[in-house]
Amino acid sequence: MIKKNYDLVVIGGGSAGMAGAIEARKLGIQDILIIEKNDYLGGILNQCVHNGFGLTEFKEELTGPEFMTRLSDQVKELKIDYVLNTTVTSLLPDKTIYASNQEGFYIIKAKSVLVTTGCYERNAGAIMLPGDRPSGVVTAGTAQLYLNIYGYLVGKRVFILGSGDIGLIMARRLTLEGAKVLGVAELCPYSNGLNRNIVQCLEDFHIPLYLSHTVSDVDGYDGILHGITISQVDEHNQIIPGTEKKYECDTLLLSVGLIPNSPLLRDAGVKLSRNKGAIVNERYETSIPGVFSAGNVLHVHDLVDLVTKESRLVAHFIKEYLDGKESAQDKYLDVIASDGVGYVLPHKVSLNNTHDVTFKFRVRKPIKDLNVIFLDKDSEIKKIFKPVLIPSEMTEITLTSEELKKFKNNITVKVEKKI
Amino acid sequence: MKELVCITCPRGCRLKVDEKMNVTGNFCPRGKIYAVNELTHPVRVVTSTVKLTGSIYPRVSVKTKDPIPKDKIFNVMDEINKVTLKCPVHIGDIAIKNVLGLGVDIVVTKNINK
Numbered sequence: 001m002i003k004k005n006y007d008l009v010v011i012g013g014g015s016a017g018m019a020g021a022i023e024a025r026k027l028g029i030q031d032i033l034i035i036e037k038n039d040y041l042g043g044i045l046n047q048c049v050h051n052g053f054g055l056t057e058f059k060e061e062l063t064g065p066e067f068m069t070r071l072s073d074q075v076k077e078l079k080i081d082y083v084l085n086t087t088v089t090s091l092l093p094d095k096t097i098y099a100s101n102q103e104g105f106y107i108i109k110a111k112s113v114l115v116t117t118g119c120y121e122r123n124a125g126a127i128m129l130p131g132d133r134p135s136g137v138v139t140a141g142t143a144q145l146y147l148n149i150y151g152y153l154v155g156k157r158v159f160i161l162g163s164g165d166i167g168l169i170m171a172r173r174l175t176l177e178g179a180k181v182l183g184v185a186e187l188c189p190y191s192n193g194l195n196r197n198i199v200q201c202l203e204d205f206h207i208p209l210y211l212s213h214t215v216s217d218v219d220g221y222d223g224i225l226h227g228i229t230i231s232q233v234d235e236h237n238q239i240i241p242g243t244e245k246k247y248e249c250d251t252l253l254l255s256v257g258l259i260p261n262s263p264l265l266r267d268a269g270v271k272l273s274r275n276k277g278a279i280v281n282e283r284y285e286t287s288i289p290g291v292f293s294a295g296n297v298l299h300v301h302d303l304v305d306l307v308t309k310e311s312r313l314v315a316h317f318i319k320e321y322l323d324g325k326e327s328a329q330d331k332y333l334d335v336i337a338s339d340g341v342g343y344v345l346p347h348k349v350s351l352n353n354t355h356d357v358t359f360k361f362r363v364r365k366p367i368k369d370l371n372v373i374f375l376d377k378d379s380e381i382k383k384i385f386k387p388v389l390i391p392s393e394m395t396e397i398t399l400t401s402e403e404l405k406k407f408k409n410n411i412t413v414k415v416e417k418k419i
Numbered sequence: 420m421k422e423l424v425c426i427t428c429p430r431g432c433r434l435k436v437d438e439k440m441n442v443t444g445n446f447c448p449r450g451k452i453y454a455v456n457e458l459t460h461p462v463r464v465v466t467s468t469v470k471l472t473g474s475i476y477p478r479v480s481v482k483t484k485d486p487i488p489k490d491k492i493f494n495v496m497d498e499i500n501k502v503t504l505k506c507p508v509h510i511g512d513i514a515i516k517n518v519l520g521l522g523v524d525i526v527v528t529k530n531i532n533k
């Protein structure tokens with residue numbers, strides 16, 4: 001039964017949605033509804049059958065399904081309402097939600113909304129993959145869904161473009177199921193996956209990793225993939241002629257990045273950042289008061305443990321909002337990602353803020369022996385030394401409320417090699 | 420001196436091991452255990468799926484309850500691929516007891532009831 005009014009509606013029942021709802025209930029928010037479009041809770045973790053999850057959240061090494069079951073068990077224990085097979089089709093600026101399922105169409109009024117709709121994978125079009133578009137060119141996550149949920153092997157001779165974690169995980173998974181993985185090509189001169197995945201997914205099975213390489217041609221003139229060509233690229237990502245290598249294969253897996261699944265937010269009029277997630281303040285509130293966002297729809301996380309941690313934190317801000325501690329007229333300091341920094345979250349910090357704030361960011365390139373510097377426009381406020389930072393790992397640095405009081409113009413974050 | 424990456428958890432610490440098996444670079448004690456094991460007898464947890472009947476889902480996920488020797492991964496996969504389970508299945512259900520006599524069970528990692 002879906003009611004007409006809720007204190008909190010959570011859109012998307014993945015790890016972020018469940019963790020947020022659980023914490024919200026523990027904080028005393030009564031009327032909560034989770035809306036999930038699939039016929040199960042847990043989101044993407046259902047298909048991530050490998051282990052490595054939960055080390056910080058549960059102090060145990062779990063597989064994806066085990067991790068998400070821990071959360072869904074708590075959702076049930078705490079008697080949090082959830083509906084499956086139900087898709088949110090629109091979110092309006094006044095926090096009215098349109099949802100539909102086989103039984104009908106629902107108009108729901110929410111006092112607050114947590115958007116946790118996850119992310120989707122970049123595909124062949126998004127990266128302007130050259131050559132033909134035959135069957136056999138699939139994203140790594142799609143191959144993972146086919147294999148782990150439905151038991152279909154996508155191909156026998158596979159090449160993988162992109163060294164993101166999902167691609168590496170699939171290189172091992174397909175090898176274990178009898179496919180031949182010919183290699184992995186990565187445009188960057190470094191891998192974008194976690195170190196541990198390079199070791200246990202590629203090196204364990206002698207799968208070559210070609211750094212500074214990309215797919216320069218796809219041969220599938222008759223709609224079926226026959227093979228691909230890879231080429232080396234220079235420092236400007238331009239293909240170097242004469243470096244071509246041809247592979248006969250029936251599958252090309254793409255593991256070339258994730259994009260926040262944010263159209264609901266965009267259509268509601270929420271301001272989005274360059275990476276397609278919502279622009280949020282230090283309370284993870286979007287440009288619409290009472291609409292919050294967490295998890296992969298906000299920014300792509302490497303680890304689900306970081307997703308649930310973020311979402312639990314946001315539940316506290318939702319509670320404050322519902323208790324009337326809102327500050328819609330607040331003046332904000334913008335947070336600016338400067339030299340060497342890809343993005344920083346939150347995107348702005350209220351001048352009324354009295355809490356410590358943890359900034360989350362990624363560097364653009366791997367960098368060693370560096371300082372992370374927080375500036376108020378040009379004057380340095382805080383400097384932290386780090387031995388090494390890499391783009392595939394999110395970095396967190398907390399500034400105290402005292403430190404934050406020193407900023408008057410903006411909060412600029414940059415990284416600089418230590419000299 | 421040997422260099423390796425600890426794969427015990429996603430942090431992926433870069434470890435250095437000297438001739439006397441002294442380990443540095445580990446963020447937590449498990450890194451040390453990993454380095455010594457990896458250089459003496461490497462082990463891995465294997466995760467996969469097995470066939471499921473009587474369900475709308477044709478596969479259910481499984482894992483080796485403890486790590487198994489690295490050189491036995493494909494033998495264990497062959498055993499996993501012989502198994503068919505019947506719905507309902509629950510986390511911790513044993514799919515194969517003491518696989519290949521390695522002293523490790525293959526256990527289910529997902530609840531499927533329908």
Ligand SMILES: Cc1cc2nc3c(=O)[nH]c(=O)nc-3n(C[C@H](O)[C@H](O)[C@H](O)COP(=O)(O)OP(=O)(O)OC[C@H]3O[C@@H](n4cnc5c(N)ncnc54)[C@H](O)[C@@H]3O)c2cc1C
Pocket residue numbers: 011012013014015016017035036037038041042043044045048053086087088089116117118119120121140141142144165166169258261264294295296297301302303304305307
């Ligand atoms: C293919 C893939 C593999 C990954 N592998 C790993 C991994 O191995 N290890 C790791 O730590 N992280 C992995 N990640 C990252 C992983 O997504 C996060 O760790 C975490 O699970 C994300 O949680 P989430 O709740 O933000 O998103 P999701 O788990 O994606 O949950 C979003 C949920 O929202 C629902 N939803 C979306 N739109 C609507 C709508 N309009 N109405 C109703 N419901 C909606 C979806 O059905 C889904 O259940 C992977 C991501 C992808 C895409």
Ligand code: SF4
Pocket residue numbers: 425426427428429430431432444445446447448449450451453
């Ligand atoms: S040393 Fe500890 S923290 Fe570092 S990768 Fe190994 S298990 Fe993880």
